[in-house]
Amino acid sequence: MTSPRRWLVVAALVAAVVLLPLAPRLLPAEETDQDPAALLALLAEAPDAGWSGYVETTGTLQLPATGDLDDLGSLLGETTRLRVWWRDADSWRVDRLLTAGESDLRHTDDVTVAYSYEAQEAEVSRDPDIRLPRTSDLLPSELARRFVVGADPAAVDALPARRVAGVSAAGLRVDGSQADERTTIGRVDVWLDPATGVPLLVEAYAEGSSSPALTSEVRDYDPGTPPASVVALDPTAGTDVERVDVLDIADAASQYAPLRPPDEVAGLDLQPSSRGAVGVYGQGLTQLVAIPLRDNEADPLREQVAVTPDAVATEDSIGALAGPLGVLVGGRAGDGGWLVAGTLDLDALRAAEADLRSGAVYLPEEDQ
Incomplete structure (x- = not known):
């Protein structure tokens, strides 16, 4: 076999080795x-x-x-x-x-x-x-x-x-x-x-x-x-292991906020997955989550939504769309409010926030 043919064979073998794993793709x-x-x-x-x-x-x-x-x-x-x-x-x-x-x-x-x-x-x-x-x-x-x-x-x-x-x-x-x-x-x-x-x-x-x-x-x-x-974690002796009781603002509100959301907002039913003060409504392509916020949580978020492109403000809320996700914060500065987010337009989110304000039930102290 001549040298050029020998190199052609080598090249073909290398190509086969490289491309074989890619063949199914x-x-x-x-x-x-x-x-x-x-x-x-x-x-x-x-x-x-x-x-x-x-x-x-x-x-x-x-x-x-x-x-x-x-x-x-x-x-x-x-x-x-x-x-x-x-x-x-x-x-x-x-x-x-x-x-x-x-x-x-x-x-x-x-x-x-x-x-x-x-x-x-x-x-x-x-x-x-x-x-x-x-x-x-x-x-x-x-x-x-x-x-x-x-x-x-x-x-x-x-x-x-x-x-x-x-x-x-x-x-x-x-x-x-x-x-x-x-x-x-x-x-x-x-x-x-x-x-x-x-x-x-x-x-x-x-x-x-x-x-x-x-x-x-x-x-x-x-x-x-x-x-x-x-899947199991076997931490080393130098690993700092900490138990966390509250993950985020949604988990905190679910555990500690002294209220319960209404059974329906904007025509969407409260889902069984809802817990505590946080409401999950709708299903499939029409879902939203409603989280009650304290002043120190609502005010910074309200300010951030305000500078979001195409933000829309009303007397009682400010909201914006980010692609298919809508985010709306209800209430006024210093008054806390509801964070309502989901795959619905701003009119639907505003209707949901209004239903939350009027329909949420505040718990007596002994039930908190």
Whole structure:
């Protein structure tokens, strides 16, 4: 064999070695024979399907930035890289990969540990029903559960299959125009593993937009259930372990605010997941959360919303839309107020805030 031919053979072998792992990703996607109703049923069971992989999320939502919402603003307005080990809904680990190091969430039953490698600190907390969103809520599986599971089948259409992380993923679209006309979501597109139901890609679009406001995609995917050892945390002797009783302003209000929200606001029913003073209303593409705020929480947030582009102020509230997410703070400076946020337009959020002010029940001291 001549020297040039020998090098051609070597080059071909190298190309084969490099491209072989990519082969499944390069193949065209195959359509599934499952209809949207069957895929919705499969999707509902996905939280208990084990998998592991690498996820990237990209958000374009520019939320008002305050101390209480800084983390939420970065999650929904930037690119976030996540490494995931998901055994089931009660046992999982999500690592957020940072420029220098990482921060972990490890969850077992009703306990979550937030662990920082660099600081060698671990915060242990119960997992409350009401809290602000965190990294694990950005996984495609969690976004699909929130927006798609339980959707009216009449509002769900099939999408062409798409190859995601090497899988021929089946597609579904939930059309916002088929939901409440007040929703700020135009559509949510989901592609899932037709064998396990695990969502691999979610794209959420604001009403009238041609580009997604929030994308969450599994880039590397293993459908096998990871071992329990990868979820458990075995802290070193130098790790500072702290028990945390209150996670954020939503958890604090849920535990300690001396009132109860009404059973309905803006025509939306209070959901069973609501706890204490915090109300969660609606479902699917029309959801909102209502959190009572103290003066020292409401006033800074009110000021931040005021400088948000296209903020709209009334005598009793100020609100703004960030893509498909609306944020409104009711009340006046020095009077506390309600934070109302959700996937509804500002008129609906104002109606909800008015119902909260008039319908919330304040508890006698002995019941607090």
